[in-house]
Structure formats: C-alpha cells, structure tokens
Amino acid sequence: MHDADGLDDETMLAFAVETKLSETCFVQSTSAPGADYRNRIFSMAGEMPFAGHPSLGTAVARALRQGVSGAAAYVQETGAGLQPIEVVIDGDVARASMLQEPAEFGPELDPEPLLAAIGLSRSDAHPTLAPQAVSTGLRHVMLPLTSAEALGRIDANSRAVDAMLAAHDAYGLYAVSCTPEQGTAEARLFARGAQVGEDPATGSAAGPLCAYLRRHKGCEAVTITQGVALGRPSRLEAEMAGDRVRVAGAVVSVITGVLTL
Numbered sequence: 001m002h003d004a005d006g007l008d009d010e011t012m013l014a015f016a017v018e019t020k021l022s023e024t025c026f027v028q029s030t031s032a033p034g035a036d037y038r039n040r041i042f043s044m045a046g047e048m049p050f051a052g053h054p055s056l057g058t059a060v061a062r063a064l065r066q067g068v069s070g071a072a073a074y075v076q077e078t079g080a081g082l083q084p085i086e087v088v089i090d091g092d093v094a095r096a097s098m099l100q101e102p103a104e105f106g107p108e109l110d111p112e113p114l115l116a117a118i119g120l121s122r123s124d125a126h127p128t129l130a131p132q133a134v135s136t137g138l139r140h141v142m143l144p145l146t147s148a149e150a151l152g153r154i155d156a157n158s159r160a161v162d163a164m165l166a167a168h169d170a171y172g173l174y175a176v177s178c179t180p181e182q183g184t185a186e187a188r189l190f191a192r193g194a195q196v197g198e199d200p201a202t203g204s205a206a207g208p209l210c211a212y213l214r215r216h217k218g219c220e221a222v223t224i225t226q227g228v229a230l231g232r233p234s235r236l237e238a239e240m241a242g243d244r245v246r247v248a249g250a251v252v253s254v255i256t257g258v259l260t261l
Contacts, residue, residue: 001015001024001025001026001027001060001259002027002061002062002065003027003099004026004027004028004040005029007261009025009047012024012026012040012047013046013047013261015042015043015259016042016043016044016045020044021044022043022191022199023041023042023043023051023053023054024041024042024043025039025040025041025042025047025054025057025058026039026040026041026042027039027040027058027062028040030077030216032077032082032204034044034075034260035075035076035077035082036074036075036076037062037074037076037077038076038077038078039054039055039076039077039078041054041055041059041078045192047079047104048079048138048171049078049080049137049138049202050078050080050083050100050101050137050138050204050235051081051138051204052056052098052100052137052202052203052204052206052207052247053201053202053203053249055083055085055203056075056084056085056096056097056098056203056247056248056249056251057096057251058091058154059072059074059076059085059087059096059098059181060075060087060094060096060229060251060253061253062074063087063089063227064089064094064253068087068089069089070088071086071087071088071089072086072087072088072089073086073087074087075122076139078099080137080138081101081137083099083100083101083137084098084099085098085099086098087097091250092252092253093148093250093252094108094168094250094251094252094253095248095249095250095251096248096249096251097246097247097248097249098203098247098248099135099241099244099246100204100207100243100244100245100246100247101135101136101137101244102136102243102244103134103136103207103208103211103212103215103243103245104134104135104136105132105133105134105211105212105215106132106133106134106135106139106168107132107133108130108131108132109130109131109133109141109168110131111125111130111131111133111143111185112125112212113164114131114141114143114164114173115143116160117157117160117161117163117164117173118143118154118155118156118157118160118161118175118190119152119153119154119155119156119157120133120145120153120154120243123146124145124146124150124153124236125144125145125189126144126145126146126178127146129144129178129216129217130144131143131144132212133168133169133170134208134209134211134212135245136161136204136207136211136245137204137215138171138204138205138210139168139169139170139171139209140171140172140173140174140189140202140205140208141164141165141168141170141172141173141174141202142174142208142209142212143173143174143175144176144177144178145175145177145178146174147179148177148186149175150177151175151176151177151186151187151188151229152229154175154188154229156190156198158197161173161190161191162192165191165192166192167178167192171191171192171204172189172190172191172199172202172204172205173189173190173191174187174188174189174205174208174209175187175188175189175190175203175231176188176209178209178213178222179188180213180216180217180218180219180222180239181219182246183219183220183221183222183223184223184224184225185209185213185223185224185225185226186224186226186228187202187205187206187209187224187225187226188225188226189202189205190228198229198230199226199227200226200227200230200232200234201226201227201232201234201236201249202232202236203224203236203247203249206222206224206236206237206245206247207224207238207245207247208245209224209238210222210238210239210245210247211245213239214240220239221236221237221238221239221240222237222238223235223236223238224236224237224238234249235249235250237249238247
C-alpha cells in the first residue's frame, strides 16, 4: 500500500489479516540517510523485520506508480537495515534484484527433531550438510535433505514446526535438496502456522541458502525451485556479491486498487 504514513500499527495489522496473504506491505516516508522509502511488512501474525518477495514486489510497484519504463534503482529501509534494489520494467513483466543483509550464521543443529516435525526420519538428512539457522535479514533454519524424493514425502505437523521455529527464533524451516556442483536446489518452506504454513516462494530464505552453500560447499550462486508441491512453482535466483547475497526474480502486477479509510 502506497502513502501509508498515516496508518498506525493496529490498522496495518488488521488490513494484513483481512487480506489473508503471507505478507502485506505499507510504504512510508523514511528518515534513514540514503533510503528512498520505508517498507513496513506485515504477516497475519504481526510485523516482520524483513522479507524477500515483498521487497522486490514493492520496488516494482513503486516504479510502476512513478511511470518508469526501463530501469530504476531504490534503497528501501526495513527493520533489518537498508537494501539496494534494482528494477527493470519490460511491458507487463518486470524483473527485480536486491542485495540482502550480510549473512549471520547460528550453530549447526540436530536434524532429528527438525525432520520429525515434517514427517521425515534421520535417514532423510543430508549425510554431510548439517541443519543451521542462517539470516540475511530474517532467520530461517536450513534443513538439507538427501534427495528431491524425500522433499516430496514431507508431511508437516504445524504444531511441531511452530515449536521448532520458536526454539530457534526462526521464521521458517527451509527443507532443501541441493546440487551445489550444478548450482541448483529444490526447496519447501514451512513457516509458523499463524503466518502462512507452506510458502510457494521465499526470497528471504533463498539468500540464507546461498550464503550457507558458499560457506559449506564453495557455491557462489544457486537457482532454487520452490512451490511445486503447492501447484505454484517459482524460481528464485541468488548469487553472492561480496559479503551480501543478491536475490532476483520476475515480478508481475496482478491487480491495483484504491483503499478508502
């Protein structure tokens, strides 16, 4: 939502709950030096410090509102910091890329309770890649699996997932089947039940996965397929850019409207 300076937190949360979307964004003025706007991102459970797709989508929405034809660049302010975003408008389709925050790595984790929360067993854990909480603006638990076949057998228990995420102060459990030598991965993201359940595309987890694969496998870039199990396939592109990760993808404007309060 553009021009959201006059909205209080309660109104923004109520609107996010009403939309029943995984995230709803409110664009406000910024006082942060170097930023073009402030992006307030709300899930149905409350405000989020950062999110990937809402950041790219908001930048494209801003460019479209400004009548941009071609390229534009912005710096957005979120609770995680300042993120530079580049946008290219090409007719009805746009492409956007964003530099996420420098990666922060938590300790490696025991895979068994994480696997149990999504209906898998110890044999489904990747033999050399341990689970780990990683953030490039929003903390997610990386959970590498042995294969795409194991990814397809997931049967998540929302209460158990909630408990695991609460224990590790994380937004999502990112189950992945990786082929680092080819720079590809398949993924499924399970967030806290009050927020979204399974998410078809998670830019804020793509960044951590890329940073994780660089640390453990020397992989500088990864293309991630997500959302297949939901019938909403997506492709996320992530690559290292110094100490930050650049996450990119296509953006399509689906609907516009005016809200009168």
